[in-house]
Amino acid sequence: MSRHATFSLVTVSLFAALTAVGAFIKIPLPYVPFTLQILFTFMAGSLLGSKKGMQSQLVYVAIGLAGLPVFTQGGGIGYVLQPTFGYLIGFIAAAFVVGRIIERIQSPKTHHFVIANLTGLFVVYLIGVPYLYLALNLWLGVPSSWAHIIMIGFVYSVGGDIVISVLTGILATRLYKAVFSIRNNQIELTRESIR
Template sequence: MKNTRDLILVALFAALTAVGAFIKIPIPYVPFTLQYFFCALAGIILGSKLGALSQIIYVAVGLVGAPVFTDGGGITYIFKPTFGYLIGFIVAAYVIGKIREKIIELTFIKTVLAFLSGLFFIYLFGVIYLYISYNLYLGKSISFYFAFFYGFITCIGGDLVLTVLASYIAIRVLPILKKAGYISKISTSL
């Protein structure tokens, strides 16, 4: 990390993702939360490495026992069917940040596409982990369609709304952060 400001921003996005875990709508199997919202903003604002680091710290803090996940915390959380989504947050923040770093002028549409690319990895890891966890170590046989339906279909609508909202916020906030010297190499326009 270059400086203290980066450290603070990484910690801030780790904390915001933790807060997002508690803003939830309970739906069967996979609750709808605001974790993805903050994960996406971490990637677009902090870039690939720092964005992913913020999510690694979030997951690490939860695994050492802090109750920052939707259902608590601790090392045994790796056995929860939804743990794959947490792995997906790390990958998503990295992918979103990497896309942001490659784009010369970041528009609303490009931001939406970057967020959707990250969201793809969240669902990829989440649905596969959900399927494997139920079938292998929870001892409940479920079909891949079941995992796909409850792990993707029931959740995607809310995350698409969050994608549009986060994209709008990112396009508005990034120029302010650039002007203040918090980020560089980014040009935005609606």
């Protein structure tokens, strides 16, 4: 295995683990607890790029579905029936979207990271809120109106998530150059070892 492949494997695994840690830093709210998972999801997209950022969240979700209690309320394949599972799907898509936006910019600045994160946040809610509605109304037997779902699945938590999106953008700006430099060095070392 090349140094670049090893570095990629380590960073993907690291962000999967950090997202799991973020699940346990939470403020309990009805149905959708407020956690720091979104911080690590957006950092994964910003620092690893679209594909590896998405892979880190896929690894996180796969480990949880395999049975490890890395989600806010445990783990296991039955977690797909939890009303919050749509947000986990949203994390996978959001990491890709954030990474894709940053990849298209030559030298991203703080506002680019913040805009990418806010776009990613929109993706998380775009998937999470309808899933919450379906879960409560269809298979959990808790009749809920769209107004109620938007209140508990969006309004209660979006303010804190916007703050985290901005703070993550500032943090990503500081870390991006360092991570980008390390990644380029690993690629260069791999090329030299092939020659």
